[in-house]
Amino acid sequence: MTSQVSSPAEQADGAVVGEQRKAAGAKDVRRLDRVIIRFAGDSGDGMQLTGDRFTSETASFGNDLSTLPNFPAEIRAPAGTLPGVSSFQLHFADHDILTPGDAPNVLVAMNPAALKANIGDLPRGAEVIVNTDEFTRRAMQKVGYEASPLEDGSLDGYHVHPVPLTTLTVEALKEFDLTRKEAERSKNMFALGLLSWMYHRPTEGTERFLKSKFAKKPDIAAANIAAFRAGWNFGETTEDFAVSYEVAPAATAFPPGVYRNISGNLALSYGLIAASRQADLPLYLGSYPITPASDILHELSRHKNFGVRTFQAEDEIAGIGAALGAAFGGSLAVTTTSGPGVALKSETIGLAVSLELPLLVVDIQRGGPSTGLPTKTEQADLLQAMFGRNGEAPVPVIAPRTPADCFDAALEAARIALTYRTPVFLLSDGYLANGSEPWRIPDLEELPDLRVQFAQGPNHTLEDGSEVFWPYKRDPQTLARPWAIPGTPGLEHRIGGIEKEDGTGNISYAPANHDFMVRTRQAKIDGIDVPDLTVDDPDGARTLVLGWGSTYGPITAAVRRIRKAGESIAQAHLRHLNPFPRNLGSVLERYDKVVIPEMNLGQLATLIRAKYLVDAHSYNQVNGMPFKAEQLAAALKEAIDG
Secondary structure (H helix, E strand, O other): OEEEOOOHHHHHHHHHHHHHHHHOOOOEEEEEOEEEEEEEEEOOOOHHHHHHHHHHHHHHHOOEEEEEEEOOOOOOOOOOOHHHEEEEEEEEEOOOOOOOOOOOOEEEEOOHHHHHHHHHHOOOOOEEEEEHHHOOHHHHHHOOOOOOOOOOOOOOOOEEEEEOHHHHHHHHOOOOOOOHHHHHOOHHHHHHHHHHHHOOOOOHHHHHHHHHHOOOOHHHHHHHHHHHHHHHHHHHHOOOOOEEEEEOOOHHHOOOOEEEEEEHHHHHHHHHHHHHHHHOOOEEEEEOOOOOOHHHHHHHOOOHHHOEEEEEOOOHHHHHHHHHHHHHOOOEEEEEEOHHHHHHHHHHHHHHHHHOOOEEEEEEEOEOOOOOEOOOOOOOOHHHHHHOOOOOOOOOEEOOOOOOHHHHHHHHHHHHHHHHOOEEEEEEEHHHHHOEEEEEOOOHHHOOOOOOOOOOOOOEEOOOOOEEOOOEOOOOOOOOOOOOOOOOOOOOOOOOOOOEOOEOOOEOOOHHHHHHHHHHHHHHHHOOOOOOOOEEOOOOOOEEEEEEHHHHHHHHHHHHHHHHOOOOOEEEEEOEEEOOOOOHHHHHHOOOEEEEEEOOOOHHHHHHHHHHOOOOEEEEOOOOOOOOHHHHHHHHHHHHHO
16 A cells, blocks of 8 residues: 655644544544554464554554564464464554564453463553453463453553453344354454554555455455444444544655555565566566565566566475576576575575576575574574585675665665676565565666676687687676576587686686686675665764664664663664675774674674674574564663673
């Protein structure tokens, strides 16, 4: 859904509407600058759909927002258990925000497991909406409640709203020809309607979505819409909800333009399509489904009209093999995976280094090792991307910082791959992949020109005067070899993984040639043109916090807190991890302390210490969740004072 950012005048109109509601005798309306809501229930309760619809309406309203979906790895986790709890957190505001928020102001708990799994994250005074129908003795005992938390006083510090969501939903749908079980499935829409009333969210988009989603089952569509409206009406009429809230559009947070809500995987998919169009090359994806990268395969498969070809291979090795073959054939080739798949693809990535062909390797990182935490987030594949191949096989590595930034990162990865004829790693992660935020849709003239020139004929003259094609004769600026499309007359050449002779591409076991080729491939990567690192340091701080990837939001939020408290701290964030920006060494030398927060045990810190001999301080977390801003601010304050 797209939306124009609201103007200050439109925000003022919204305030007038609120006053008119009160003047007409409606319930009290309070203005808030931001809200953090968490929907939680069984993995089959539709919490991700509920959160996604609330997010879409919030985006269309013009708020800045950030989301954090959190769900089990199992397709249908055990109902009513703590491991089976699925949640969706949304932070939206009338100003620029960077994270999904540390602690929810509102928790919607669909059952006892959802309450128990999430109540510890809530601050005192938060609002808790509970589905009382699910608080049966058996359900409570399943998660360790000896007595009902709704009655034993343990929730006295919160504003609890007991709502029989299931009963109310079934009652609202009694006119429909549905079984009780079928009617109960719509309780998430009842909850969505209630929350939409509480926070004055638009409703038309959700009703259109439901009609479209259940177009082949109009009775189900009508039932869900009825439940959604019943939830809205319940909020309007019940005495338990005496107040509703308004969060004005974040007009000052965005440059003018057309915006839409976008997740990281969707932005990355669009970035790949845009890159192929800007390069005037067909896009080929060779992939094997793996969480949390599968959505890219799903999305790209919908866009054959843009010349996109998707191949779901039988395994990870076949997926990248097909992609590399497509690169040889002249396509913008991509393979998508997560950490375990990278391990399987490593030999073919090495082959791509040897062949010197453009190939995008998209790694949506998750918790490991092995199967690890398929639906949780981590940044622990950096060293694998850097060194996880046999021999000296250098590969550029870049990392997006936000869900929307995945679009630009995909374009940048394509630029490097096509310009320098090399495989490129793009390191996203589960937090970025599934999280979402507003994205300004760029104008076409803002996109880079990525067109390449294929080899057309002979490029070398032998001593006898004859003209030949040398597949490893390099561009003197980029050290890239020519890209020759198979079947072009006169450009026949040998490929394979055995070492090639410089220039001719003939097989060579000569020690001096191998030494030269290894050093040349490294020099090509070292010479990639990347922007200098920018540093945010308004006060001449002595401590620098350096990050990469998805830690950008929490780090920036923590830095804002520290500066608001009167402390000085500098911030820099790396997009290019190989090669590093050329000014990184001089930046590091300016500071007494360098702190590197990472969702691993210190992989970037290891690289920084090794390359620049800087005693960088690691701050690490590997619990499958993103950093919280408050936690990070405390660690940075300790570093400043220490």
